[in-house]
Amino acid sequence: MDTKRVLIIEDEVQQMEALRIKFTREGFEIIEAVNGVDGLATALREHPDIILLDIILPKMDGMTMLKKLREDEWGKTSKVVILTNLSDDEKVLEAARQGTHEYLVKADWRIDDVVRKVRERLGMNQ
Numbered sequence: 001m002d003t004k005r006v007l008i009i010e011d012e013v014q015q016m017e018a019l020r021i022k023f024t025r026e027g028f029e030i031i032e033a034v035n036g037v038d039g040l041a042t043a044l045r046e047h048p049d050i051i052l053l054d055i056i057l058p059k060m061d062g063m064t065m066l067k068k069l070r071e072d073e074w075g076k077t078s079k080v081v082i083l084t085n086l087s088d089d090e091k092v093l094e095a096a097r098q099g100t101h102e103y104l105v106k107a108d109w110r111i112d113d114v115v116r117k118v119r120e121r122l123g124m125n126q
Helices: 013-025 036-046 062-071 089-097 111-121
Strands: 005-009 029-033 050-053 080-084 102-105
Touching (some): 005 013, 005 036, 013 029, 036 050, 050 062, 050 111, 080 111
Parallel strands (some): 080 102
16 A cells, blocks of 8 residues: 655644654654745645645745645645644634635644544545
8 A cells, every 4th residue: 555645734843743753653654844835835846645734834824825725736636634723713614615624623632533534534444
C-alpha cells in the first residue's frame, strides 16, 4: 500500500511535534508548514493526500489560504481538515462553504481521533 502524505499547517511547535510523531508512527509521510503562505505553496507543489489546516496562522490565516487553495485546479478538490482552537460558528460555516471535510476544535479531540478522521477521509481501513 502506498504511503499517504499529510500536509500539516500549524504554527504551534508542540502541536506540530505531537501531530508529526503520531502520524509518522501510524505510517503516514508528513510535510510541514508553519504559516499560511508556506502552507499554500507547499500544498500546490507537493499535492498531499490530505491537509490538516489551522485557522490562526502567521502571514496568511487558514481561511484565506483555503480560499486561495480552492482557486487552483488541483486545490478545488483537495481534502482539507480544519484543526483549530477557534470554535466559531461563522468560521465553521465558512469552512463548509469552502469544501472542508471536517472542522475539529483541538480542545475537543484527542490526537487518536484526528488520525481516525484522516483515515476515514482518505478511505483507509482501520
